[in-house]
Amino acid sequence: MQEGAGQERAGTVFIVDDDERVLRSLQRLLKLSGYAVTPFADARSLLGCAELATAECIVLDLGLPDTDGLGVQEALSTIDGHPSVVFLTGRADVPSSVRAMKAGAVDFLMKPVEEAALLVAIEAGVQRTRGEREADQQKARVQARLESLTAREAEVLQHVVAGRLNKQIAGDLGTVEKTIKVHRARMMAKMGVRTVADLVRLVEYGR
Known part of the structure; x- marks a missing residue:
């Protein structure tokens, strides 16, 4: 139980390398460091x-037998979860390292890696x-709150975010100010905010 908890805190790492010795060495190092490790050849x-x-x-080897690491990195960018990529390579390759870093790699390290x-x-x-x-x-939580609003509450939200007063909103929507106050209170409660400033920040964050 303690070992599993430590691994969970450290993180989950996948290693991809066609060199069995490198794969075993990296797997051993990362397990000793508390990571949950899955190797791939x-x-x-x-x-x-x-x-x-x-x-x-x-942890991805640049020179794999079935494809290059950059192609794998591109494929990984399409999956959910945003797994980060650390490249390993046995040769100096400036163009590849530049491409990898521009595509979001965390680092590009030479073998034998320190x-x-x-x-x-x-x-x-x-x-x-x-x-x-x-x-x-x-963002998903914000979207869920937005989707919980009625059509009229969503209209009121847009007006409130735009800085409109209750009286102005009532005029725009063809109703009375008292009704707008009710919709506004319900909308703010569903969004989990108390001030207009908080509402604006939340809506911007959810976009």
Whole structure:
């Protein structure tokens, strides 16, 4: 139980490398560092993994036998979960490293990789992935609140965000101010905010 809890805190890492010795060495290092590790010998096995979206960081060899790492990185960008990528390569390849970093790789490290540098890169990748997933969850919660509004409450929200007063909103919607106050109170409650400023920030965040 304690070991599993430690692994959960450290993160979930997938390793892809066709060199069995490298794969075993990296797997051992990361397990000793508290990570939950899943190894793959080729890109096809990785991309076909049913649990791919659970990976928080993927340590990816640039020169795989079935495809290059950059192609794998592109494929990973289309899946849910935003797994971060740390590249490993056995040769200096400036164009590839530039492409990888521009596409969002956390780091591009040379083999034989320094353990400290690899662990720093993986930790950065795990934290980035967790941050992006939390942001997605927060946006989903905002969207759920917006979808809980009635059509009239949604109209009132748009007017409130635009800075309109209750009296002005009532005139625009062809009703009385008292009715607008009721819709506004219900809308604010459903959105979980107390001030217009908080409402504006929440709506902007959810877009």
